[in-house]
Amino acid sequence: xxxxxxxxxxxxxxxxxxxxxxxxxxxxxxxxxxxxxxxxxxxxxxxxxxxxxxxxxxxxxxxxxxxxxxxxxxxxxxxxxxxxxxxxxxxxxxxxxxxxxxxxxxxxxxxxxxxxxxxxxxxxxxxxxxxxxxxxxxxxxxxxxxxxxxxxxxxxxxxxxxxxxxxxxxxxxxxxxxxxxxxxxxxxxxxxxxxxxxxxxxxxxxxxxxxxxxxxxxxxxxxxxxxxxxxxxxxxxxxxxxxxxxxxxxxxxxxxxxxxxxxxxxxxxxxxxxxxxxxxxxxxxxxxxxxxxxxxxxxxxxxxxxxxxxxxxxxxxxxxxxxxxxxxxxxxxxxxxxxxxxxxxxxxxxxxxxxxxxxxxxxxxxxxxxxxxxxxxxxxxxxxxxxxxxxxxxxxxxxxxxxxxxxxxxxxxxxxxxxxxxxxxxxxxxxxxxxxxxxxxxxxxxxxxxxxxxxxxxxxxxxxxxxxxxxxxxxxxxxxxxxxxxxxxxxxxxxxxxxxxxxxxxxxxxxxxxxxxxxxxxxxxxxxxxxxxxxxxxxxxxxxxxxxxxxxxxxxxxxxxxxxxxx
Amino acid sequence: xxxxxxxxxxxxxxxxxxxxxxxxxxxxxxxxxxxxxxxxxxxxxxxxxxxxxxxxxxxxxxxxxxxxxxxxxxxxxxxxxxxxxxxxxxxxxxxxxxxxxxxxxxxxxxxxxxxxxxxxxxxxxxxxxxxxxxxxxxxxxxxxxxxxxxxxxxxxxxxxxxxxxxxxxxxxxxxxxxxxxxxxxxxxxxxxxxxxxxxxxxxxxxxxxxxxxxxxxxxxxxxxxxxxxxxxxxxxxxxxxxxxxxxxxxxxxxxxxxxxxxxxxxxxxxxxxxxxxxxxxxxxxxxxxxxxxxxxxxxxxxxxxxxxxxxxxxxxxxxxxxxxxxxxxxxxxxxxxxxxxxxxxxxxxxxxxxxxx
Numbered sequence: 037x038x039x040x041x042x043x044x045x046x047x048x049x050x051x052x053x054x055x056x057x058x059x060x061x062x063x064x065x066x067x068x069x070x071x072x073x074x075x076x077x078x079x080x081x082x083x084x085x086x087x088x089x090x091x092x093x094x095x096x097x098x099x100x101x102x103x104x105x106x107x108x109x110x111x112x113x114x115x116x117x118x119x120x121x122x123x124x125x126x127x128x129x130x131x132x133x134x135x136x137x138x139x140x141x142x143x144x145x146x147x148x149x150x151x152x153x154x155x156x157x158x159x160x161x162x163x164x165x166x167x168x169x170x171x172x173x174x175x176x177x178x179x180x181x182x183x184x185x186x187x188x189x190x191x192x193x194x195x196x197x198x199x200x201x202x203x204x205x206x207x208x209x210x211x212x213x214x215x216x217x218x219x220x221x222x223x224x225x226x227x228x229x230x231x232x233x234x235x236x237x238x239x240x241x242x243x244x245x246x247x248x249x250x251x252x253x254x255x256x257x258x259x260x261x262x263x264x265x266x267x268x269x270x271x272x273x274x275x276x277x278x279x280x281x282x283x284x285x286x287x288x289x290x291x292x293x294x295x296x297x298x299x300x301x302x303x304x305x306x307x308x309x310x311x312x313x314x315x316x317x318x319x320x321x322x323x324x325x326x327x328x329x330x331x332x333x334x335x336x337x338x339x340x341x342x343x344x345x346x347x348x349x350x351x352x353x354x355x356x357x358x359x360x361x362x363x364x365x366x367x368x369x370x371x372x373x374x375x376x377x378x379x380x381x382x383x384x385x386x387x388x389x390x391x392x393x394x395x396x397x398x399x400x401x402x403x404x405x406x407x408x409x410x411x412x413x414x415x416x417x418x419x420x421x422x423x424x425x426x427x428x429x430x431x432x433x434x435x436x437x438x439x440x441x442x443x444x445x446x447x448x449x450x451x452x453x454x455x456x457x458x459x460x461x462x463x464x465x466x467x468x469x470x471x472x473x474x475x476x477x478x479x480x481x482x483x484x485x486x487x488x489x490x491x492x493x494x495x496x497x498x499x500x501x502x503x504x505x506x507x508x509x510x511x512x513x514x515x516x517x518x519x520x521x522x523x524x525x526x527x528x529x530x531x532x533x534x535x536x537x538x539x540x541x542x543x544x545x546x547x548x549x550x551x552x553x554x555x556x557x558x559x560x561x562x563x564x565x566x567x568x569x570x571x572x573x574x575x576x577x578x579x580x581x582x583x584x585x586x587x588x589x590x591x592x593x594x595x596x597x598x599x600x601x602x603x
Numbered sequence: 604x605x606x607x608x609x610x611x612x613x614x615x616x617x618x619x620x621x622x623x624x625x626x627x628x629x630x631x632x633x634x635x636x637x638x639x640x641x642x643x644x645x646x647x648x649x650x651x652x653x654x655x656x657x658x659x660x661x662x663x664x665x666x667x668x669x670x671x672x673x674x675x676x677x678x679x680x681x682x683x684x685x686x687x688x689x690x691x692x693x694x695x696x697x698x699x700x701x702x703x704x705x706x707x708x709x710x711x712x713x714x715x716x717x718x719x720x721x722x723x724x725x726x727x728x729x730x731x732x733x734x735x736x737x738x739x740x741x742x743x744x745x746x747x748x749x750x751x752x753x754x755x756x757x758x759x760x761x762x763x764x765x766x767x768x769x770x771x772x773x774x775x776x777x778x779x780x781x782x783x784x785x786x787x788x789x790x791x792x793x794x795x796x797x798x799x800x801x802x803x804x805x806x807x808x809x810x811x812x813x814x815x816x817x818x819x820x821x822x823x824x825x826x827x828x829x830x831x832x833x834x835x836x837x838x839x840x841x842x843x844x845x846x847x848x849x850x851x852x853x854x855x856x857x858x859x860x861x862x863x864x865x866x867x868x869x870x871x872x873x874x875x876x877x878x879x880x881x882x883x884x885x886x887x888x889x890x891x892x893x894x895x896x897x898x899x900x901x902x903x904x905x906x907x908x909x910x911x912x913x914x915x916x917x918x919x920x921x922x923x924x925x926x927x928x929x930x931x932x933x934x935x936x937x938x939x940x941x942x943x944x945x946x947x948x949x950x951x952x953x954x955x956x957x958x959x960x
Contacts, residue, residue: 038776039892042773042774042905046885046889050916053919053925054875056925057832057923061832061833061836062836062837062871065834066836068831068833069833069836071833072831072833072834072867073834073846075847076847244850245850
């Protein structure tokens with residue numbers, strides 16, 4: 037009897053155990069199977085290499101390198117004493133004071149499990165030294181960090197832009213294109229507008245790990261697809277040289293091929309270091325501003341090119357007639373409008389007026405031509421709207437007109453406004469790139485070419501629209517061209533400082549007055565005069581006289597091109 | 604020696620043992636080749652010793668062995684004391700005595716000694732079954748080694764001795780009220796017992812109730828073992844292919860948690876096969892018990908059958924979280940010479956009872 041009970045109990049126990057196994061292995065089997073997979077499988081993302089950026093001669097402008105940071109992992113310290121000992125040893129290696137190092141440690145401390153960056157981008161020698169002392173320096177480590185390197189540094193900072201972590205707004209907009217949180221994304225310049233081409237496609241590996249999280253095998257992998265390289269029309273040598281010429285002064289240089297819009301160099305100064313833009317953010321000179329595209333200033337006398345073209349093309353003024361007398365000033369309604377030369381230019385016609393940049397002639401001319409045609413020609417030359425160069429943040433400048441004046445300033449357009457407008461003063465604003473496009477129209481005999489900086493993406497050459505023929509007569513253009521050549525090449529011209537030996541240079545200087553501050557210096561020009569291969573706009577913010585400070589930069593750029601056998 | 608040999612028991616034992624070897628191989632496979640050769644060699648030596656003792660028991664016969672069981676009991680108790688004083692510490696417990704390259708675990712042998720001693724003592728009192736003394740003395744005989752084993756500490760083995768005692772007393776025919784009051788006393792003394800437990804044992808019991816309490820510490824083993832067994836599903840991941848096994852997620856998997864590997868690699872199907880093999884083994888033993896009239900023999904079989912079934916149920920239950928993690932081996936499958944030898948001897952004693960029936 038008792039044996040039967042024992043047998044029964046045993047049988048029941050085994051059946052219950054079997055049912056529990058059934059529950060664990062069959063009913064919950066899938067769940068546990070997934071857990072066992074999760075146990076052993078880790079996803080290791082593989083970042084795609086970002087495409088490089090090259091200049092027109094295939095010289096490197098931007099690539100990817102690994103840089104190394106010296107970090108301290110605060111959680112690794114077992115005691116306060118160990119921390120102070122380590123910092124002491126480290127301060128000797130880094131040749132820093134202990135208190136200085138401690139200050140850095142405290143300043144960069146974020147959270148208990150976050151690395152504290154002590155030094156960024158440390159040298160190879162220092163890496164070796166730290167690694168050799170690994171056991172003496174607990175918690176100290178060298179962390180590699182993928183890093184975008186900009187070969188020319190600040191000289192190309194504005195064109196190339198920089199990278200930053202994707203922000204919330206971009207994330208919501210770009211998630212569908214495969215962008216993820218914490219991705220780095222181009223924040224400006226080429227890096228921003230061509231980000232989708234440059235970034236490539238991240239890959240990843242499913243690896244099998246053991247209980248210590250060590251890799252024991254690879255289950256599957258998707259190789260990362262590198263981003264596409266981008267080739268720019270920029271010539272690194274000219275770019276760097278222009279940046280050097282500007283010499284940290286506030287200003288911009290745009291050098292382009294007037295016939296098709298290829299930009300050889302587009303420099304804004306001062307530049308900034310893309311690695312860390314924080315100092316630039318607080319800089320009063322506003323280095324982050326791309327002055328070539330974003331600086332909006334009155335053009336001053338370079339606008340006389342437009343006024344002259346308008347007068348000639350409408351037939352209201354010819355090269356020789358009328359002539360106006362310049363006593364050094366012009367009076368309108370009792371108000372005096374000065375010529376830049378107090379002594380006056382005497383009797384001048386259009387050609388001479390352009391050559392000497394006589395304001396009084398253009399005051400008269402403006403009144404003869406009337407404001408509407410001048411505005412129309414300004415628009416025709418591309419002023420008042422963005423040129424459409426493929427760089428972010430371009431501004432449109434501003435062309436005032438009667439409507440605007442009435443609407444915004446609640447005043448009617450006056451003769452005085454016409455006078456100011458005729459010599460590029462008053463409310464009119466243009467950007468350096470617009471100035472370059474404007475002068476290119478003259479150089480290119482009436483054809484307007486849209487400026488561009490991207491030559492090819494990957495293997496694909498970017499097709500460009502042919503330059504647009506503007507409705508301007510040969511006659512008008514030829515007179516303006518002749519006058520612009522004499523401005524530089526003839527004795528007494530305002531642009532003689534733009535002369536380059538063995539080259540015929542045409543150009544126009546500009547000195548835009550700003551109340552209370554030094555004038556903005558402008559120079560626009562092209563060379564060779566009869567068959568222009570290069571057009572330039574030089575702009576110096578509060579740089580003084582165009583003929584004195586801007587023209588020499590243009591000359592130096594042309595000279596450099598000549599040396600490089602580009603002319 | 605070969606007459607009336609019960610081939611069913613021999614075949615079942617052999618089958619389970621061979622499966623055990625396969626999983627010992629699987630556990631050592633890839634991990635470290637040297638360890639496998641090393642442990643295989645040791646296991647082989649143990650097996651040889653086991654067969655020698657197996658044959659000797661059959662030759663000598665269980666009755667003569669039972670008659671010297673008191674000496675055996677005394678030797679084991681002394682060894683238990685020795686192990687407490689000189690024993691080798693491993694995994695935080697002093698359970699082993701080192702003899703050459705081999706480690707002897709006296710607590711394993713104490714199970715045998717207890718079964719033999721109880722069989723001898725009770726068998727001699729077969730005419731005073733209903734006396735209280737027939738209940739109290741066995742209790743004392745059990746408690747003595749249990750206390751020393753508990754001191755090692757080896758909670759599992761110590762607690763295993765009491766159900767074994769109960770099983771034997773039940774078959775012996777003792778009053779049911781004694782047995783019930785014994786169980787009651789055991790349950791009531793649990794809170795007192797708690798305070799005698801080492802902190803790690805308390806931790807293990809708490810973790811048994813809630814493994815997620817300490818997922819990387821004490822709960823880690825249970826969680827990983829459940830994952831291993833469960834992930835085997837119907838047919839398992841295949842022999843030598845258990846990811847939990849070869850990627851080292853299972854601690855103690857060649858000893859106490861060998862069944863996790865079985866479950867992972869052979870699935871529910873293999874697990875049930877093993878359960879059935881054990882069940883058939885125990886049932887066959889109970890059958891022999893049924894047809895045996897000799898009290899000593901009956902008690903002996905009752906002890907061996909109880910302890911084997913308990914170990915199987917607790918060990919397998921442990922791997923799927925039905926029981927707390929207490930160091931109890933899976934007979935014939937877990938690695939460990941003392942455990943293997945003990946089971947062999949137990950089986951041999953049962954065979955001997957059958958022969959001398």
